[in-house]
Amino acid sequence: MVDLTVKHLNLSTISTNLSQSFDFLVPAGVCMGVSGPSGIGKSVLLKAMADMLPHQGEIYLGDIESRSIPAPDWRRQVALLPAESQWWYDTVGEHFQHYDENLFSQLGFHKDVMNWQISHLSSGEKQRLACIRVLMNQPKALLLDEPTANLDKSNRNLLESIIMDYQSKHQIPILWISHDSEQLATISQQLLLLEKGHYDIRQTGEYL
Amino acid sequence: MIHLTPWDLVIASGLIITLAVTSMLLQLNISRQLLIAATRNVIQLLLIGYILNLIFSSNNLFFLGSIAMIMLVVAGFEINARQKYPLKRWVGFKIGTSALFLSSFAMALITLMVIVAPTPWYSPQYAIPLLGMLLGNTMNGISLGMDKLNQSVYQQRLIIEQRLMLGQDYHEVIREIRAESIRTGMIPIINSMAIAGLVSLPGMMTGQILSGTPPVEAVKYQILIFFLIAAGTGFGIMLAVTMIARRLFDDRQRLTLELLGIKR
Numbered sequence: 001m002v003d004l005t006v007k008h009l010n011l012s013t014i015s016t017n018l019s020q021s022f023d024f025l026v027p028a029g030v031c032m033g034v035s036g037p038s039g040i041g042k043s044v045l046l047k048a049m050a051d052m053l054p055h056q057g058e059i060y061l062g063d064i065e066s067r068s069i070p071a072p073d074w075r076r077q078v079a080l081l082p083a084e085s086q087w088w089y090d091t092v093g094e095h096f097q098h099y100d101e102n103l104f105s106q107l108g109f110h111k112d113v114m115n116w117q118i119s120h121l122s123s124g125e126k127q128r129l130a131c132i133r134v135l136m137n138q139p140k141a142l143l144l145d146e147p148t149a150n151l152d153k154s155n156r157n158l159l160e161s162i163i164m165d166y167q168s169k170h171q172i173p174i175l176w177i178s179h180d181s182e183q184l185a186t187i188s189q190q191l192l193l194l195e196k197g198h199y200d201i202r203q204t205g206e207y208l
Numbered sequence: 209m210i211h212l213t214p215w216d217l218v219i220a221s222g223l224i225i226t227l228a229v230t231s232m233l234l235q236l237n238i239s240r241q242l243l244i245a246a247t248r249n250v251i252q253l254l255l256i257g258y259i260l261n262l263i264f265s266s267n268n269l270f271f272l273g274s275i276a277m278i279m280l281v282v283a284g285f286e287i288n289a290r291q292k293y294p295l296k297r298w299v300g301f302k303i304g305t306s307a308l309f310l311s312s313f314a315m316a317l318i319t320l321m322v323i324v325a326p327t328p329w330y331s332p333q334y335a336i337p338l339l340g341m342l343l344g345n346t347m348n349g350i351s352l353g354m355d356k357l358n359q360s361v362y363q364q365r366l367i368i369e370q371r372l373m374l375g376q377d378y379h380e381v382i383r384e385i386r387a388e389s390i391r392t393g394m395i396p397i398i399n400s401m402a403i404a405g406l407v408s409l410p411g412m413m414t415g416q417i418l419s420g421t422p423p424v425e426a427v428k429y430q431i432l433i434f435f436l437i438a439a440g441t442g443f444g445i446m447l448a449v450t451m452i453a454r455r456l457f458d459d460r461q462r463l464t465l466e467l468l469g470i471k472r
Contacts, residue, residue: 051460071461076375086370137375
């Protein structure tokens, strides 16, 4: 149960839209929706918070600063789930250390999924599996970049509920990029509204 | 031994010209390169023929060292000459040349001082052809390995980033690509060792036999050369590929393609 804190984070060297300095906190157990026009740098912000992009300023998970621990450790704890997942082996199973009955069955898979060919997966299946893959690292904070963008309604609900489940169990902070205000209203308690050169943090209930 | 006259070579060059014309008619876009390579071949070989004459008669270590350095620098440049995603010029040269130097020169020194051991050990008649064969083959291997590495990293950059995102260490992320690149660089020498004598007679041995050396003597030298080339190529590629793979990631294990001249 730790907060995710950003101090003086500056990404102006990466995107000209991001000239502002970010100082905000996502408390433990809170999901903060991220919204803003496309191309404004939402993905860049999340990627930087996973320490996947060079940045100025500090990012804290509890009182641990990102640079004080090895990058792979940081990325396992502050996990980024991108909109499109990548797979590099032939079968699903090769991408997982072991089979987790609970997670897989909650997202509608049986054990034989481990033998499925990656090339035969639908985008919905890929995204659900990508979500399992991230959660199996037992992250202490989640950065979700439009995780449900390519999913139909039932898949979207499945994914939302499993993430909410994980959150309520572990009380983790979440940053969730979405263009869907209905979704933001259901999943988030706070909103980070990103605009060119500045940003705003609001309570979801008051804003939407 | 039968000496070749200039006319003999003119006939052979007729074949190359015919090939160039044919490729031009087929629009293969290779005639120019072919002709340039053939011309370079004639000039460079004639030049080295005369220079070797000079060196052989002088037996001077300093002279030999200078020639060796020139060979090394040229090979270092050539490594990066035909890459699909070349490294930045200076970095590519530095990595390629140091890998070449460490592997080829080590093999050459072992051979000259321990295995063949002519007197003096730097006797040019042994040192120059030996170093030439080592550099040429190692260069080939390193160049192939680097090309494969850079291409794979570029094509798989999204996968590499995904794996880093999942908290994998960069060694683990790059392991398969690195192994594949080293393998690619070593395939030619492994192939030629495997088929030697069955399908083709290796060039050096052929040369020695043509000039009258007893076949078994020539074979012994050829085996030595094969082993040296295989070891030199293998270690050279490993060095080069490892050096590049490490520099493709920054201090926080992020993939940076700046080394390939590509901005983030």
